[in-house]
Amino acid sequence: MRFGLMIVAALVSLPLLGFAQEAERRLTVTGEGRIEAVPDxxxxxxxxxxxxxxxxxxxxxxxxxxxxxxxxxxxxxxxxxxxxxxxxxxxxxxxxxxSSNAAPRIxxxxxxxxxxxxxxxxxxxxxxxxxxxxxxxxxxxxxxxxLQDPEPVRDQARVAAVAEARRKAALLAEAAGVTLGPLLSIDEADGGGRPPIMMEMAEARMSSADAVPVAAGELSMTARIRLVYAIGE
The missing domain is CATH 3.30.70.2970 (Protein of unknown function (DUF541), domain 2)
Structure with missing residues (x-):
């Protein structure tokens, strides 16, 4: 009876071991894309x-x-x-x-x-x-x-982030002497792209000679993408 239980335990552990080995043979990389745009x-x-x-x-x-x-x-x-x-x-x-003793008045x-x-x-x-x-x-x-419509710029940042993540994955796989398997998952590491931030402002005076001088500068839109690859045989 004890021998039979040992066989059953071994049979159950085999798929679990295979799953663990499969989970370990993965490569996770994160790429960041940054696009500058003139505010409107x-x-x-x-x-x-x-x-x-x-x-x-x-x-x-x-x-x-x-x-x-x-x-x-x-x-x-x-x-x-x-x-x-x-x-x-x-x-x-x-x-x-x-007088210091008098109460404040309205x-x-x-x-x-x-x-x-x-x-x-x-x-x-x-x-x-x-x-x-x-x-x-x-x-x-x-x-x-x-930006009145930030999505086109955000999409460009996403595309750049994916390209950077793929480049890093290929570089790491080559350095480790392994081959990349299929792409298992892809997601935005920061949940939808970072809000635009101001870059160094360039002088941009407005049209009126009496106008308040205003520097518009540039905005930087950033996206981070996480890719998970299987590692090939």
């Missing part, structure tokens, strides 16, 4: 801050200035779909009394309205920034560049 869109975070004696007066002053900013942006060709209020707040401005109210703007025509970016500043935009908290 900018995203601005700007706003209007107004202060007045009462909250209502602060809101009205803020609204008048923001209406002028929005009108200027629309006149520059910015569509409503590219204008989005990102934050609106009203809060008191406290003032400390001369000296006025501050109203702030922040707007996120997408500029799809970079040729008007500089003059648009200058114009909205003159119309009342007195808060700027961010400017970033991007």
């Amino acid at each position: 869109m900018a995203t601005i975070s700007l706003g209007v801050t107004a202060e007045a004696r009462t909250a209502g007066e602060a809101i009205r002053a803020n609204s008048r200035a923001m209406d002028a900013v929005l009108e200027r942006l629309r006149a520059a060709g910015i569509e409503d779909r590219d204008l989005q209020t990102s934050n609106f707040s009203v809060h008191p401005r406290w003032e400390r009394a001369n 000296a006025g109210f501050v109203a702030q309205n922040m707007l996120t703007v997408r500029v799809r025509d970079l040729s008007v970016l500089g003059e648009t920034l200058d114009a909205v500043a003159q119309d009342g935009a007195n808060s700027f908290s961010g400017l970033s560049f991007g």
Whole structure:
């Protein structure tokens, strides 16, 4: 009976051993592809801050200035779909009394309205920034560049990443004295490509002589692809 159990155990272990050996005869490589592209869109975070004696007066002053900013942006060709209020707040401005024992008092109210703007025509970016500043935009908290349609550039990065992974696989197989078998799996190592990052910016002044100087530079789109090959006999 014991002899029979040993035979059964050996028979069960054979396919497991074969599976382990098959799993070990694999080559996994990762390739990275990087493509540079000139941005064709900018995203601005700007706003209007107004202060007045009462909250209502602060809101009205803020609204008048923001209406002028929005009108200027629309006149520059910015569509409503590219204008989005990102934050609106009203809060008191406290003032400390001369006496250290006296409690602070409300000296006025501050109203702030922040707007996120997408500029799809970079040729008007500089003059648009200058114009909205003159119309009342007195808060700027961010400017970033991007691509309106990043997928074609991301696909180029993926193709470059696959080519790099295949090159590395062939190089490693040759160095190890083995042959590459069939491709077993392929996947994106970073789950769909990295977001674009800014490269070194080159000077790119906008068309208006009075415009704010803006450097658009380049974006770098990166993808990482993992390939798994079987190792041939």
